[in-house]
Amino acid sequence: MGPHPTGVPAARVPTARVPAAQAPIEAxxxxxxxxxxxxxxxxPLPDVGPGPARPGLTADGIPKLTRRRDYRVLGGVxxxxxxxxxxxxxxxxxxxxxxxxxxxxGVLAYGLLWVFVPQASPDAPxxxxxxxxxxxxxxxxxxxxVAILIVGAALGLGxxxxxxxxxxxxxxxxxxxxWREADxxxxxxxxxxxxGIVGPSRASLWRLIGGCVLVVGGLSVFALGQLDFTAVRSxxxxxxxxxxxxxxxxxxxxxxxxRDLGDERQARVRERERAEIAAHLHDSVLQTLALIQRQAxxxxxxQRLARSQERQLRTWLYGPAGYAAGYGxxxxxxxxxxxxxxxxxxxxxxVEDTYNKSVTPVxxxxxxxxxxxxxxxxxxxxxxxxxAKHAQIEEISVYAEIEDGTASVFVRDRGIGFDPAVVGSDRxxxxxxxxxxxxxxxxxxxxxxxxGNGTEIELTVPVTSGDAGEPVAxxxxxxxxxxxEDA
Amino acid sequence: MNEPVTVFVVDDxxxxxxxxxxxxxxxxxxxxxVVGEAGSVGEAVVRITSDPPNVxxxxxxxxxxxxxxxxxxxxxxxxxxxxxxxxxxxAAEDVIAVIRAGARGYxxxxxxxxxxxxxxxxxxxxxxxxxxxxxxxxxxxxxxxxGPAPVTDPELDLLSPREREVLKLLARGYAYKEIAAQLFxxxxxxxxxxxxxxxxxxxxxxxELSRWASDRRLV
Numbered sequence: 146m147g148p149h150p151t152g153v154p155a156a157r158v159p160t161a162r163v164p165a166a167q168a169p170i171e172a173x174x175x176x177x178x179x180x181x182x183x184x185x186x187x188x189p190l191p192d193v194g195p196g197p198a199r200p201g202l203t204a205d206g207i208p209k210l211t212r213r214r215d216y217r218v219l220g221g222v223x224x225x226x227x228x229x230x231x232x233x234x235x236x237x238x239x240x241x242x243x244x245x246x247x248x249x250x251g252v253l254a255y256g257l258l259w260v261f262v263p264q265a266s267p268d269a270p271x272x273x274x275x276x277x278x279x280x281x282x283x284x285x286x287x288x289x290x291v292a293i294l295i296v297g298a299a300l301g302l303g304x305x306x307x308x309x310x311x312x313x314x315x316x317x318x319x320x321x322x323x324w325r326e327a328d329x330x331x332x333x334x335x336x337x338x339x340x341g342i343v344g345p346s347r348a349s350l351w352r353l354i355g356g357c358v359l360v361v362g363g364l365s366v367f368a369l370g371q372l373d374f375t376a377v378r379s380x381x382x383x384x385x386x387x388x389x390x391x392x393x394x395x396x397x398x399x400x401x402x403x404r405d406l407g408d409e410r411q412a413r414v415r416e417r418e419r420a421e422i423a424a425h426l427h428d429s430v431l432q433t434l435a436l437i438q439r440q441a442x443x444x445x446x447x448q449r450l451a452r453s454q455e456r457q458l459r460t461w462l463y464g465p466a467g468y469a470a471g472y473g474x475x476x477x478x479x480x481x482x483x484x485x486x487x488x489x490x491x492x493x494x495x496v497e498d499t500y501n502k503s504v505t506p507v508x509x510x511x512x513x514x515x516x517x518x519x520x521x522x523x524x525x526x527x528x529x530x531x532x533a534k535h536a537q538i539e540e541i542s543v544y545a546e547i548e549d550g551t552a553s554v555f556v557r558d559r560g561i562g563f564d565p566a567v568v569g570s571d572r573x574x575x576x577x578x579x580x581x582x583x584x585x586x587x588x589x590x591x592x593x594x595x596x597g598n599g600t601e602i603e604l605t606v607p608v609t610s611g612d613a614g615e616p617v618a619x620x621x622x623x624x625x626x627x628x629x630e631d632a
Numbered sequence: 633m634n635e636p637v638t639v640f641v642v643d644d645x646x647x648x649x650x651x652x653x654x655x656x657x658x659x660x661x662x663x664x665x666v667v668g669e670a671g672s673v674g675e676a677v678v679r680i681t682s683d684p685p686n687v688x689x690x691x692x693x694x695x696x697x698x699x700x701x702x703x704x705x706x707x708x709x710x711x712x713x714x715x716x717x718x719x720x721x722x723a724a725e726d727v728i729a730v731i732r733a734g735a736r737g738y739x740x741x742x743x744x745x746x747x748x749x750x751x752x753x754x755x756x757x758x759x760x761x762x763x764x765x766x767x768x769x770x771x772x773x774x775x776x777x778x779g780p781a782p783v784t785d786p787e788l789d790l791l792s793p794r795e796r797e798v799l800k801l802l803a804r805g806y807a808y809k810e811i812a813a814q815l816f817x818x819x820x821x822x823x824x825x826x827x828x829x830x831x832x833x834x835x836x837x838x839x840e841l842s843r844w845a846s847d848r849r850l851v
Contacts, residue, residue: 509775555804
């Protein structure tokens with residue numbers, strides 16, 4: 146493409162608001178001719194304020210880059226860019242002229258834009274019409290540009306600058322490609338970051354100045370190097386300085402890039418968690434709700450399902466070790482089936498499910514399971530089963546603590562109670578499963594009950610693996626006591 | 633009791649508020665009267681401040697900071713309004729947090745209407761209401777497991793043996809009357825012990841009370 150005498154775009158300048166009556170809306174199909182509308186030059190900027198969700202706007206409310214259909218001087222490119230960037234078209238034209246001085250880059254750019262940028266759709270709101278003054282101004286700029294071009298060519302200036310800016314131009318093209326490939330959200334984010342480059346903070350100002358100094362320094366070293374013919378070294382220096390300068394200027398973008406990667410990874414993790422939760426809720430809660438709907442008539446079954454589901458959900462929600470995690474569990478959480486608290490909670494849950502009674506365990510302290518504690522859990526289970534079967538109540542309290550080398554469990558109900566002295570010898574549960582078991586493990590079983598006053602069964606067993614490193618308590622109190630309580 | 637205790641219900645679930653009101657009204661208990669309700673933190677703060685009730689039944693989990701936010705905004709201004717926390721959560725950190733923010737008790741939402749009415753009357757008379765689970769949490773927080781905790785203020789950081797006994801019986805599901813009988817003390821003395829435990833739970837700077845809840849998750 147030869148140097149076009151008017152390497153200057155010549156779209157019309159929308160510099161002034163025109164009363165609506167004067168704005169010819171039917172101008173769509175007009176040929177590019179002089180538009181006889183007079184408005185004062187140098188008026189306010191074209192009113193292209195963000196209209197929410199107007200067609201022809203980007204996600205940010207900026208007009209899309211299109212060539213102007215009306216009021217153009219040449220191809221409508223400069224006017225379109227001015228609309229898009231919301232600057233006065235004068236500056237766009239000046240920029241094209243300056244670029245044209247760099248080996249004709251401006252002319253090339255104008256031509257490419259003319260080819261590739263689509264023309265504004267006929268339905269798009271017509272831009273503000275330009276005045277003849279603006280038109281004359283545009284032609285004036287073009288004339289000045291041509292003059293400078295000729296002078297520059299005579300001095301060989303254009304070529305030098307062109308050589309220097311060639312790589313930068315390539316980089317700009319690359320950046321443009323990245324920009325085009327990015328989706329809207331990402332572009333909006335980049336724009337915000339770009340605003341940060343020239344942000345109001347002092348640090349960013351100094352960063353910008355420093356970067357510019359480095360870039361200019363690099364370019365001047367290059368220019369001097371050309372003059373001094375010490376090519377290689379100064380060229381390297383120039384390249385390094387330029388690159389450092391560009392890097393400094395674009396720090397926010399790099400930071401953003403790294404952060405984007407981190408964000409993406411986090412988003413993936415979150416997505417996986419979400420999927421896990423959804424899967425769990427589906428497998429448990431939704432299934433239970435479906436069951437409950439089917440059995441709506443059977444209130445006992447509904448109650449049982451609801452209780453069991455609540456317990457499962459709580460266990461799942463509040464940590465890996467279920468109802469209670471031991472001290473120091475943050476370092477190495479013991480497996481669920483190996484802590485006393487978890488085993489006891491599990492046993493309570495089973496009884497709750499089987500007999501449809503509410504069992505509320507309160508557990509203070511915890512320890513790893515051993516055979517004694519296993520026996521204690523089994524005996525507790527038996528005590529809970531007894532209460533559920535015989536006490537004729539809906540609620541059983543279970544309190545367990547591990548303190549001073551002893552594990553104690555209290556199973557209490559407010560049911561009908563019984564007289565421990567007159568329990569038939571055929572009742573193997575209390576004798577064998579509870580007392581016998583506790584005795585064999587060096588513990589005690591105490592039954593407090595009287596007819597009408599409920600029952601409390603106290604079970605204790607020495608703990609070897611106390612969580613405070615307690616010494617092994619001697620199995621001193623082995624034996625069975627019965628207490629009649631006359632409350 | 634001459635005048636009924638006025639009760640205000642704060643919960644973000646309208647269904648639950650209605651349920652509580654219906655249940656308390658259905659008791660025919662002339663000791664209490666529900667006078668208002670709120671469904672959000674902001675609404676609760678405005679209504680409680682404009683017309684202070686005797687007792688506020690406070691949900692622990694709500695948007696915008698939950699029951700704790702209400703306590704923080706109202707409790708200092710109106711120290712006479714008593715808060716009773718009501719929750720399904722049962723997570724130690726939540727329960728301890730509302731107690732330390734100024735609630736005088738904590739009961740679970742599965743509590744029966746009769747028990748709830750009793751608890752309301754009890755807190756309005758100046759007592760503390762400890763569910764067995766809350767007693768368990770507090771016992772855990774004041775225990776010396778994991779090595780003796782640094783005690784900066786023995787008055788606040790340690791429980792007396794008697795308080796410990798009372799707390800353990802509470803955790804075992806005993807009512808105040810039963811505790812009094814078991815320990816051969818008066819009900820009034822039991823109440824004094826429980827109030828003292830509540831004060832220590834609220835004021836003590838024990839490491840466990842501030843951190844323990846987040847370290848280990850008890851249900």
